[in-house]
Amino acid sequence: MVVYDFSDTDKPFTSWSEADFLDKPNQKIRGVNKLFQFIANVQGASFRKQPVDEDVEPVCCDGVFGLMGLTLLMLVDIAYVAYATYRNNLAAEDDVRLIWLSAIFWLVILIKIGRRIVRLGKLKGGCWAAFVPIGKLYHTIAVCLAWPFKAPWRAVWKNVNADKKTIKKRKALVKMIFSAIIMLGFTVFCLVYYVLLVKVENLVSLSGIALLVLVSICLSRFPGKINWQPVLNCLFLQLLLAFLTLKTRPGYITFEFLGQRMAEFLRHSDAGATFVFGNLNCFAFNVLPVVVFFSSFMAINFHLGIVQLVIDKPSAAAAKLLKTTSPETLNAIANIFVSMTEAPLITRPYLPMLTNSELHAIFVNGFASVSGSVMAAFIGFGSLPKCT
Numbered sequence: 001m002v003v004y005d006f007s008d009t010d011k012p013f014t015s016w017s018e019a020d021f022l023d024k025p026n027q028k029i030r031g032v033n034k035l036f037q038f039i040a041n042v043q044g045a046s047f048r049k050q051p052v053d054e055d056v057e058p059v060c061c062d063g064v065f066g067l068m069g070l071t072l073l074m075l076v077d078i079a080y081v082a083y084a085t086y087r088n089n090l091a092a093e094d095d096v097r098l099i100w101l102s103a104i105f106w107l108v109i110l111i112k113i114g115r116r117i118v119r120l121g122k123l124k125g126g127c128w129a130a131f132v133p134i135g136k137l138y139h140t141i142a143v144c145l146a147w148p149f150k151a152p153w154r155a156v157w158k159n160v161n162a163d164k165k166t167i168k169k170r171k172a173l174v175k176m177i178f179s180a181i182i183m184l185g186f187t188v189f190c191l192v193y194y195v196l197l198v199k200v201e202n203l204v205s206l207s208g209i210a211l212l213v214l215v216s217i218c219l220s221r222f223p224g225k226i227n228w229q230p231v232l233n234c235l236f237l238q239l240l241l242a243f244l245t246l247k248t249r250p251g252y253i254t255f256e257f258l259g260q261r262m263a264e265f266l267r268h269s270d271a272g273a274t275f276v277f278g279n280l281n282c283f284a285f286n287v288l289p290v291v292v293f294f295s296s297f298m299a300i301n302f303h304l305g306i307v308q309l310v311i312d313k314p315s316a317a318a319a320k321l322l323k324t325t326s327p328e329t330l331n332a333i334a335n336i337f338v339s340m341t342e343a344p345l346i347t348r349p350y351l352p353m354l355t356n357s358e359l360h361a362i363f364v365n366g367f368a369s370v371s372g373s374v375m376a377a378f379i380g381f382g383s384l385p386k387c388t
Helices: 034-045 064-088 093-120 131-158 164-196 198-220 227-246 249-265 268-279 287-305 304-322 326-334 348-353 355-369 372-382
Strands: none
Touching: 064 093, 093 131, 131 164, 131 198, 164 227, 198 348, 227 249, 227 304, 249 268, 249 287, 268 287, 268 372, 304 326, 326 355
């Protein structure tokens, strides 16, 4: 063992430099230190630091436990579908629909798992080393799938002789023109093929929409500042959703299946109502327990954060597509699941900062939608949620 003696130096420790410290010879790893070093090597190989992108911010579900939760959710759904298929042997058409909808659900979960792995590979502090090649593979597949759509667009603008600002404006103008042509063409097709050639009286509902827009313009204090892009986009999306729901068989089957499952779920409250009130057939004992049951179910999910998690991505996509602000879009999506008194709680931190226009949009979202508890009351009256 080598011993270093520093007692012969007269320099105070505050003036020591690197030359005053001799290189210590490497010691051999012996005994239990070999085990400790092996564990450290395994840890270093499993977790390594990756370069951090500036636009990557950690979120609460980006950890390994969030990834495990998504995987567990998919495995539970796979087990449920397998059990239902084993019991019924695909005898009913609803079983086939369940498999199709579950396959779409699995695809969404797999995409979220892939994106989560890519995000984990970029978070500060390192991640599991196996995530890195999986994330790169996911990124490569996404680039290859998007290349046939992006390559022609980039090739066209690559040959344009202009500065970046001018090219950006021209791109926005071209996108707007193409979108307007597609929206106008689809609207004319639906009006001619499904209205004028079938029943001209259906145009009365179109005049009602035009009247609502006209009244809104008349009541506006600043009609010259109206942004028509969200208005036209929303009207077109309503038309598109109606077309997919009523005029296409896959859309009709999907929404009818979801409506039937919703009705079956709400009928579970009948057992509790019968247990408490017996066979008393009146509104208070038949319909109100359904409202209480669904309201309690949504309150639990709201408290656990499941409702916020479900509406997060749709609201972000809607805000980007409709060019609306995030709080009012988030409120509109939340009104699908909760009532107009509970939906503003999600955007409560932003309420003092909202403009009068955004507050008006939140009011309209509440009055123009039906909460899940009210829909449960309608189902209790015998009105099934199906496409007609």
